[in-house]
Amino acid sequence: MSSPTRRLRLLPWLLIVAAALALLAGITWLGVASRSNACEPCVTIDPLPLNNLGSGAVARMDSSIFGYSAGWLVSEHGADPPEPADPDVEPAGDLTFPFTGRTLWLRLAPGDYWSHLYVTVDEQPANLLATIRDNDDSQGNAAGYMTLLAPERTVD
Structure with a gap:
């Protein structure tokens, strides 16, 4: 051959x-x-009142690092913005906090809601989140965003 x-x-x-x-x-x-x-180590960590938020930190929502716009209901268990008259066009509220790190986890409470979270980093749209032209945050600035959906309630 x-x-x-x-x-x-x-x-x-x-x-x-x-x-x-x-x-x-x-x-x-x-x-x-x-x-x-x-998540490492994939266990529930109790949040603490913190003055600094970095990688691996789990902060209570009533920590001094968080800044809220008017109307939020804040406790050690969580924070809820007020329901706007027209939620499709009016934001429910602003939440600001300083963060240094690579990964940020948000713990969401069970319920019946959805939300858009607009994120800026150093006054620029968060580069690892979706951005859509003319889909701006409540201050009219370009921002990365993610949709938050309430986790389903589990029955024990």
């Missing part, structure tokens, strides 16, 4: 092996990426 014919016979097998290796590498990468994005 000539060498070119032999190469043509081996080509499909080599392509299959290369595709299998690429698939294995992709699955391995996805496994590592999903583990690195998981």
Whole structure:
């Protein structure tokens, strides 16, 4: 058998092996990426009253680091903005706080609500969140945003 014919016979097998290796590498990468994005150590940590918010910190909503616009109901258990007259066009309220770190987790209370959270970092739209032209925050500034949906209640 000539060498070119032999190469043509081996080509499909080599392509299959290369595709299998690429698939294995992709699955391995996805496994590592999903583990690195998981919460560490995935246990509920009781929030504390804090004066500084950084990576790994769990702050109570009545901590001095949080600034609220008028009308919010704030306690150690959480913070709720007032319901605006027209929630589709009027924001419920502003929440501001300083944060230094790479990952910010928000614990949401069960309930029947949805919300858009507009985020700016150093007065610029948060670069890892979605941005849509002309979809501005309550002050008319461009901001990254994410939709918050209430977690479903669980029955014990």
